[in-house]
Amino acid sequence: MMTTLTTPSPRLRLVIQPTRGWSALNLFDIWVFRDLLQSLAKRDVKLRYRQTALGVSWVIIQPLLAAGIFTFVFGSVAKLSSGSTPYFVFSYCGLLAWNLFSGTLTRSSTCLVQNSQLISKVYFPRLVLPLSTVFSALIDFAVGLGLMIVLMVKYRVAPGMGLILAPVCLLAIILMALGIGLYFAGLSASYRDVQYIVPVLTQLLLYASPIAYRLESVPARFLRIYQLNPLASLFETFRWATIRNGQVHWGFFIYALVCSVVVFIIGVIEFKRMERKFADVI
């Protein structure tokens, strides 16, 4: 019996056995399920604003409101400097990148619990779930970007050559958000505490990053420690690239890029490690 099994079969052959140690990432499996990735992303986008009176316009209203509040609190009340750019454009630009980060992080870290029914009833590469959340965050970003362009035209803010760095920043922001999100998603299968930790963490990161204020406003003696937060130079560089406000510290920028790749890889590995017991504990 066992010997004849070695004869090649023309049909697909699948072996199920316990995976040990660092199981193979099995990226091919994700490729096989690429249509599911798309379907889940579509579902999320379609569902987000169902049964809301204002519908899709929330995609625009939310960041505008947030930027408005920032402008009032930090621009008018606290009188934080935004350099030569109007404070509204300044904070909107920061929030645009920030929302991509927090949207991806929040959605990817909660997606397993929200789809626990799927996990216990059907097989598919579990990574598909958190990966699909990136799309809906990207769609929000795209709409926000359109509005950003309108604002830039209105306030006559032009980007420079540095604009080519913007996609690099965004990619790093997504990788960072996904890496953290994957880790928390994996934890959330066993520990529901995650849903309370993530909002606090994002809040903390928001104030630890130069979104409402300029990197220049950080006292010089804290600047080195401050920039250990890789998100700091990613957001700062993004704003420098799009509205030429701020500065690029190349050393810290490259450090941030490396960090985001490392965080992402650790996130994926940890997720795969915890993946084995998802169906049993969720």
Added chain:
Amino acid sequence: MSSSDMAITVRGLSKVYKIAHQGAHTTLGEAFMARLRHPFRRSGSSEQFWALRDVDFDVKQGEVIGVIGRNGAGKSTLLKILSRITEPTKGRIELFGRVGSLLEVGTGFHPELTGRENIFLNGSILGMRTREIERQFDAIVDFAGVEQFLDTPVKRYSSGMYVRLAFAVAAHLNPEILVVDEVLSVGDGEFQKKCLGKMKDVATSGRTVLFVSHNMAAVSNLCTSCIVMDAGKLSFQGPTDQGIDRYLSLNAPDKDQQRDMARFRPSWAKEFIIDARMLGPGGREQYNFPMGSDLTIEMSFRCPDNRQLRRPVMGVVINHTTLGVVGGVNMRMTGFELNDGPYASATLSCTLSHLPLLQGRYTVELWLGDGPEDVDCLINFLAFHIEPADVYGSGQTPFGHLGAIYLDPQWRVSSNRFESLPHHRVAMTHGQASALATTSES
């Protein structure tokens, strides 16, 4: 046997679940504190539970194999491993061909999405490519019969429509190996028939089906062979009839299994029934009866703390193990109502006189209600055997394969033309003018 006609080979398959006891952590804080206190100890005390232990079997291509066993026998775990939802602890499975598994109808359906959107979403969750779904779209809609409601959110569907649509998507998955769990327990009778028909199509088109069910009629109707699971082990693999017999012998209540009553309760049932048995005409406990015998089903209930039943109602359904339901009755429908309680405990019994059952295996579904309300239920806890008997006094026994009950006919012949009458039994030579003959048609 060569590998080319194998569809599934399972070797040494085991799955351990850890049942956490006190000291197990469900919040990060507890886990963290425990780690602080005992940095090197494995967290929590836990007991191992072997849901599956060293299971080996092979399924040939094109075989339709039933998986039967009591609740907790390991069927669901086996299915979950086969469909890659969870990993085995030990062992190895090889699957030759694309696997489609259907553990629940409508997994991933979203109530807010329309029928059309759900077809695509559910299809891709089940592993279909978008192109495939497009190709099958009309067939799916047709099978489910929901054309008019394609653009209505499924939350507005009736539960029947919902289930039909969900099954339709899964039925068009077209895998080489189909793994199905109890999906037929939902939907109306008409639709169940349609589903069974579809599964038969799948089976006859040379694909392999692994079918888990408690419905012995469906298993014997569909499956060419079966596997009986018991306490995580494979207890039998072979022809369906023998497997079903094996399953029922596992089910036969004996003193040991009285404690296991819980296994026969559906999830909604509350533990009221404490004993159930069957009695023969003499009042002695027995589980083998000749055809036409009187048969008594007795059950005792005791209410848990602080509970009482105002109007206990006993209900009985008799199932033929392969043909399905034979009949059922409860006190209320026959006008037998108890005085207003409260009753804390009682023994109720139901005697069925001259039960016209044919030879074979039967199971009993016992129901206890409070008025019209469901209280407790034991499915297949009692099982009994009917032995052939000469019920017509003709020296012959009724044919066992003609359904589940035997008929009690009054034959009558009125004719003057004796030539046309069956020649045996009717004594033509005596020239009787009329013949009233009791014949056993043969």
